[in-house]
Amino acid sequence: MGTIHPLVAELDAVRVELGVPAEDVAKAVGVAVEEISWWASGLRMPSLGQVIAYGTAIGRQIDFLGDAAPAAPEEGAEAETRDVAWLMAVLDARCAALNISQRRLATILGVGHCTIRRWTRTASSPSLVNFTAYTHAVGWAVGLRQGPPPKVKAVAMAAGAEGDHVTAAKVRRLPHRLIVMLEAIRIEQNLPRSAIPQLSSNAVKKTSLQQWVSGFVTPRLDDLAAYARTLGCDLDIVRPAEAEVAPQVRRRRDILQQIEVERGAREMQVGGGPSYADGTGSPWQEMADEAFRHDIEAGRANQLTWALRTQSVLGRVLRSDNPPELRAELVKAAAVLVAWLEDLDTRDGQEEDNENA
Structure with missing residues (x-):
């Protein structure tokens, strides 16, 4: 597992609390559902634009915290569109107010001067890591606040309610790490999920795969092994030493x-290994x-x-x-x-x- 960015962790926690399926968020953001799982697992880092879209999908906006940070709109007032251009414009204005030159900012962030100019002149998006570092460089922190109504529907029910719907208690924050790895292999092999039930000896269903990847359901060990065999792999924890390896x-x-x-x-x-500058x-x-x-x-x-x-x-x-x-x-x-x-x-x-x- 890699490092999970705090904003991603907070978004995932809100999604889990609301009981929003990862599939719905993925559709709203415009990525494959596996991406949502990989972000939450720290295997990949979303872009700043993807984080903004994720927050919009579940009713959250990126917020600057600190002295002279933009205030939240008053109740009933029309909220500004906090896209990448808006966020960068706010940070640039803060830099100007603090008399921080582009060259000094580049030194603080450890990036090239040309990179800073691309952010300001072409409104190109910095990485999520660079955006967070930029925010800290001007004396602010970055977090989430309540935004416009969510674009996706929550499926969680009130505590004690009856029915067959998914409840927030059943929603898991992270999919099983083996599922994340097996899904990566499936994508590498260009196998659609719809093909798995026909190939699987254990009749692994497409709907089951979606639930496993979303983190709503933890698969049984025999189901994991069956899925691995379908992809021509094996699970070392259950494979006898003398078994034939794919x-x-x-x-x-x-x-x-x-x-x-x-x-x-x-x-x-x-x-012992040289120690060079990255260059x-x-x-x-x-x-x-x-x-x-x-x-x-x-x-x-x-x-x-x-x-x-x-x-x-x-x-x-x-x-x-x-x-x-x-x-x-x-x-x-x-x-x-x-x-x-x-x-x-x-x-x-x-x-x-x-x-x-």
């Missing part, structure tokens, strides 16, 4: 073991944009290659401004490289050669 699982384990061996060899050569940031922005453009164009023309994919993800690594973003992009880049290795190992005759070696 080819995909064996391939990935072999690759990760080779990476571990290679990492150990490099560590022996340099005596990332705005100087790489143009290269990263160019690599991303080639990646998109090749995808649209159905001419995508691993080289282009790797260029694109490494471009995002090189342009990352701060350690949390950089670490997240490095993990994504490593995942792409492992996927490339797996693809190499599955090509004609490669797998047989490996097994006979």
Whole structure:
């Protein structure tokens, strides 16, 4: 599990308290339901715009807290639209009032000066981490307050009410970590949820998967094992030592073991590992944009290659401004490289050669 941003944790807590299904929030935000689970688990970080949309869906708005922070609108008054542009305009005005220059702000946040200019001149959205750091830099905190009425309906019932509806007590904040991992594998294999019941030996239903991913229901262990088998995987906690391992699982384990061996060899050569400066940031922005453009164009023309994919993800690594973003992009880049290795190992005759070696 990664670090869960406080705003995301607060939004998830409100969703659980209201009894709002993750599917409804995902639809309102415009993302797959798995994204809601991954955000709540700390596996991924939503963008600032996605957090705003999440809050709007459940009746919450981002609020600045501190001296001279914008006051909440009076009762009956029309609330302002607190989108990314509004939030950035408020922070820019606060910077001007405190005589904080863009260069000084860039130094405080640990980002490039060009990044600050993009936020102010083009109204581009900073990452959620940078937005929070910007807010703290001007002496404010960031939280949530009651906003316009929710756009999604809660399904929670009053305490003691009867019926078959989902109650707030039944809503779980986080899905089981194994479900999050298995859902990631399903998406990687391009398997729709509707295909799982036909492939599953245990008749795992699509509706069950939705409830597991939403965190409303915790699956039984045998159901988890059945879902894993459907995806060609296994659960180590229930697999006998002598059982046959699925080819995909064996391939990935072999690759990760080779990476571990290679990492150990490099560590022996340099005596514990070097400590370099990151060297990332705005100087790489143009290269990263160019690599991303080639990646998109090749995808649209159905001419995508691993080289282009790797260029694109490494471009995002090189342009990352701060350690949390950089670490997240490095993990994504490593995942792409492992996927490339797996693809190499599955090509004609490669797998047989490996097994006979």
